[in-house]
Amino acid sequence: AQTVTQSQPEMSVQEAETVTLSCTYDTSESNYYLFWYKQPPSRQMILVIRQEAYKQQNATENRFSVNFQKAAKSFSLKISDSQLGDTAMYFCAFMKGGSSNTGKLIFGQGTTLQVKP
Amino acid sequence: DAGVTQSPTHLIKTRGQQVTLRCSPKSGHDTVSWYQQALGQGPQFIFQYYEEEERQRGNFPDRFSGHQFPNYSSELNVNALLLGDSALYLCASSQTGGVDQPQHFGDGTRLSIL
Numbered sequence: 491a492q493t494v495t496q497s498q499p500e501m502s503v504q505e506a507e508t509v510t511l512s513c514t515y516d517t518s519e520s521n522y523y524l525f526w527y528k529q530p531p532s533r534q535m536i537l538v539i540r541q542e543a544y545k546q547q548n549a550t551e552n553r554f555s556v557n558f559q560k561a562a563k564s565f566s567l568k569i570s571d572s573q574l575g576d577t578a579m580y581f582c583a584f585m586k587g588g589s590s591n592t593g594k595l596i597f598g599q600g601t602t603l604q605v606k607p
Numbered sequence: 608d609a610g611v612t613q614s615p616t617h618l619i620k621t622r623g624q625q626v627t628l629r630c631s632p633k634s635g636h637d638t639v640s641w642y643q644q645a646l647g648q649g650p651q652f653i654f655q656y657y658e659e660e661e662r663q664r665g666n667f668p669d670r671f672s673g674h675q676f677p678n679y680s681s682e683l684n685v686n687a688l689l690l691g692d693s694a695l696y697l698c699a700s701s702q703t704g705g706v707d708q709p710q711h712f713g714d715g716t717r718l719s720i721l
Contacts, residue, residue, distance in 0.1 A: 494649075535650075535697065535712035581649050592663045593638060593701055593710065597649030 492517045494584050496598035503572045504606050510557075511567045511601050513582030521587035524558065525595070526567045530578040538580070541565065543587065572605045579603070609634060611700050611713035619719045620688050628683040628716045632700030638662075639681040640710065641673060642697040650697055656681050657703065685718075693720045 493516045503509035515524070526538040541549045541558050548556050553573075557566045569576055582598040585591065612631045620626050632639050638657045642650035652665035656675035675681045679700075685692055695717050699710040 496649075532714070533695065534714050535699075537709045540709065583649075593640060593655060594652050594663055594665070595640075595642075595650070595699075595710065596652070597642075599649050600647070 492519070492522075492584050492586070492596050494582050494596055494598035496582055496601050498601045499599070500602045500604070502604040502606055503569075505572055505574060507572055508568060508570045509572055509603065511569075511580050511582075511603065513565045513567070513598055515563050515565060515582070515584050517563070517584065519586055523585045523587055524556075524565045525583040525585070526554070526556070526565075527581045527583055527597075528576075528578045529581065529600075535581070539567065569603075574605050574607060577603060577605045611636075611698055611711050613696075613698050613713035613716050615716060616714065617717045617719070619721060621721050622688055622690060624688050625684065625686045626688060626718060628685075628696050628698075628718070629680065630683070630698030630700075630713060631680045632698075633711045636700035636702055636711070637679050638701045638703060639675060639679065640699045640701075641681070641683045642699065643667070644695040644697055644715070646694070653683070688720050690720050692718065694718060 495514045522543045524541045528536045539551045553570045579600045581600045584596045614629045640655040641653040644650040654664040655662045659675045670686045672684045695715045697715045698713045701710045
């Protein structure tokens, strides 16, 4: 069974600074995908960034980047130049890939990030 | 282009009652997944529907059932409601084959059990 663990329930950062959210996972699968989702207080879950396990290069989306350490089963999210609109709950998620892929997401417990002015 | 829409937004029920939640997928999407999100927790996968069939199921009792209609919309039914069923229920839609077409989530239905 796959598990996803986020060990930081809450974090805060000053506007314009950089923050890193941690995520570890456990799986015996070799083909899988990892995601970071953002859930603002308005509730809608929004995809922030995605990483394919077979790619060594870390994914980047504007101010968001990941540090994917496959051997350590670690997948952290770095937010640069934090903005007030980044305030939200962030979820790390896992999905099997290849022929095992059915689109089922396994989420971590979430990290609440507050960006302070 | 309408995204994933869920109804109702908020529902209050009492223990033992039954409830039906509804989801319309994003245009062009044919797969619908349902998740339960308890307060302060990450979403838990309930089940997924594709071609009007339940394709995969999470660790939820048979009190949780669903349906997908020919227009790809879906319903989640929960019978014999328990206090522990209080949660935000999220619907997510995607195109067949999933990962390259990311899942889009609705705003959810907040279910409160008294």
